[in-house]
Amino acid sequence: MIRLLPKKIILLLSILILSVSCEQANHNGSAQNSSTANQKRTTLNLKRSNFQKTINGKKTNLFKLHNSNGIEVAITNYGARIVGILTPDKNGNFKDIVLGHDSLDGYLNGKDNYFGAIIGRFANRIAGGTFKLNGKTYHLPTNDGPNTLHGGPNGFDSRVWDAKKLNDQNLLLTYDSKDGEEGFPGNLKIQVLYTLRADNSLRIEYTAITNKETVVNFTNHSYFNLSGPGSGKITNDVLMINSDKFTPTDSTQIPTGEIKPVKGTPFDFTKPTAIGKRINEDNQQLKFAHGYDDNWILNKPKPGMLTFAAKVYNPNNGREIKVYTTEPGIQVYTGNYLDGSTTGIGGKYNYRSAFTLETQHYPDAPNHSKFPSTVLKPGNIFRSITEFYFTTRNANQQ
Numbered sequence: 001m002i003r004l005l006p007k008k009i010i011l012l013l014s015i016l017i018l019s020v021s022c023e024q025a026n027h028n029g030s031a032q033n034s035s036t037a038n039q040k041r042t043t044l045n046l047k048r049s050n051f052q053k054t055i056n057g058k059k060t061n062l063f064k065l066h067n068s069n070g071i072e073v074a075i076t077n078y079g080a081r082i083v084g085i086l087t088p089d090k091n092g093n094f095k096d097i098v099l100g101h102d103s104l105d106g107y108l109n110g111k112d113n114y115f116g117a118i119i120g121r122f123a124n125r126i127a128g129g130t131f132k133l134n135g136k137t138y139h140l141p142t143n144d145g146p147n148t149l150h151g152g153p154n155g156f157d158s159r160v161w162d163a164k165k166l167n168d169q170n171l172l173l174t175y176d177s178k179d180g181e182e183g184f185p186g187n188l189k190i191q192v193l194y195t196l197r198a199d200n201s202l203r204i205e206y207t208a209i210t211n212k213e214t215v216v217n218f219t220n221h222s223y224f225n226l227s228g229p230g231s232g233k234i235t236n237d238v239l240m241i242n243s244d245k246f247t248p249t250d251s252t253q254i255p256t257g258e259i260k261p262v263k264g265t266p267f268d269f270t271k272p273t274a275i276g277k278r279i280n281e282d283n284q285q286l287k288f289a290h291g292y293d294d295n296w297i298l299n300k301p302k303p304g305m306l307t308f309a310a311k312v313y314n315p316n317n318g319r320e321i322k323v324y325t326t327e328p329g330i331q332v333y334t335g336n337y338l339d340g341s342t343t344g345i346g347g348k349y350n351y352r353s354a355f356t357l358e359t360q361h362y363p364d365a366p367n368h369s370k371f372p373s374t375v376l377k378p379g380n381i382f383r384s385i386t387e388f389y390f391t392t393r394n395a396n397q398q
């Protein structure tokens with residue numbers, strides 16, 4: 001977090017963010033650019049009119065970003081959600097790779113799985129919906145057994161954001177969260193800038209300011225299936241996480257406070273390993289969550305650095321996602337609570353038919369003084385960046 005400079009801060013921020021986001025990343029030498037041979041380009045089959053509604057006096061819509069390699073990202077300002085991401089496989093066949101609905105009604109009427117949404121004010125769980133800040137105890141509505149999950153029952157995922165399409169690669173979304181909203185203190189202004197770049201990366205940049213001390217933790221909750229939404233289990237996908245440690249939890253998925261080495265456990269993804277290889281092992285943590293649903297502590301030379309976090313590779317079609325982030329942790333969730341009761345784009349969303357890569361601060365951080373702080377003070381600017389690279393490769397390439 002950096003000191004706030006006076007005057008027109010939001011405008012300056014927008015300019016700053018945009019200029020940074022337009023830079024080309026240089027750490028993605030291996031991103032195979034699919035602009036070459038044999039492309040079978042297409043577009044996402046999503047109609048804008050299906051997303052145009054008025055909710056509490058605010059208009060919703062669908063926005064599409066494009067790059068010159070045929071990648072397309074569709075986002076609605078309802079929950080600042082990613083609705084679709086069209087990417088090529090190793091043969092240049094384009095397909096959507098995230099779970100979602102083809103209309104706003106799908107999100108409003110279906111079981112809320114946070115598909116593609118920006119999560120706030122506090123991503124992941126807060127134990128008992130309670131935390132202390134400056135000696136005052138705050139009580140939040142609970143929505144996950146005894147705990148508060150993803151900002152509570154009416155988190156940022158169910159709010160209508162203001163949207164400004166800056167150009168074909170940049171969409172700026174803003175939301176003003178009021179003092180006391182879902183129990184959190186302070187008027188919080190958050191900006192999310194989605195940028196689809198020429199190197200096939202989607203950059204998500206979060207910026208926030210508050211007028212009262214508060215806690216914040218943001219993430220994007222896209223569910224990926226590299227073979228397409230509704231196309232079966234993700235357990236053959238190969239996952240690598242740049243992490244030597246994780247935060248074990250109790251049975252309600254609240255961290256115990258321990259920091260445990262992954263070595264010798266099914267949580268060791270330091271070497272690329274199929275997600276399903278150890279997922280059914282007799283391990284208490286896996287049992288608590290019915291699979292992977294844990295926070296890994298990312299290896300980082302310095303806190304806040306934009307570094308490699310994780311990658312997932314599909315051996316059948318060659319699609320690969322690589323994630324970089326400034327965040328200290330990543331929650332990898334293997335769709336253990338998807339149960340086929342939601343039908344979305346591509347069909348039924350069954351058990352373990354998607355994974356998420358939720359870059360974030362650690363769960364329940366406000367109740368753990370040893371975890372990296374999630375406190376945001378007035379006068380400081382919260383800033384966080386996550387980048388998803390959509391690449392392809394053959395099995396023998398690294």
Ligand code: BGC
Pocket residue numbers: 113114124253293294331333337358
């Ligand atoms: C959580 C899961 C939860 C899912 C959808 C993930 O971020 O870790 O436990 O079921 O979101 O709510």
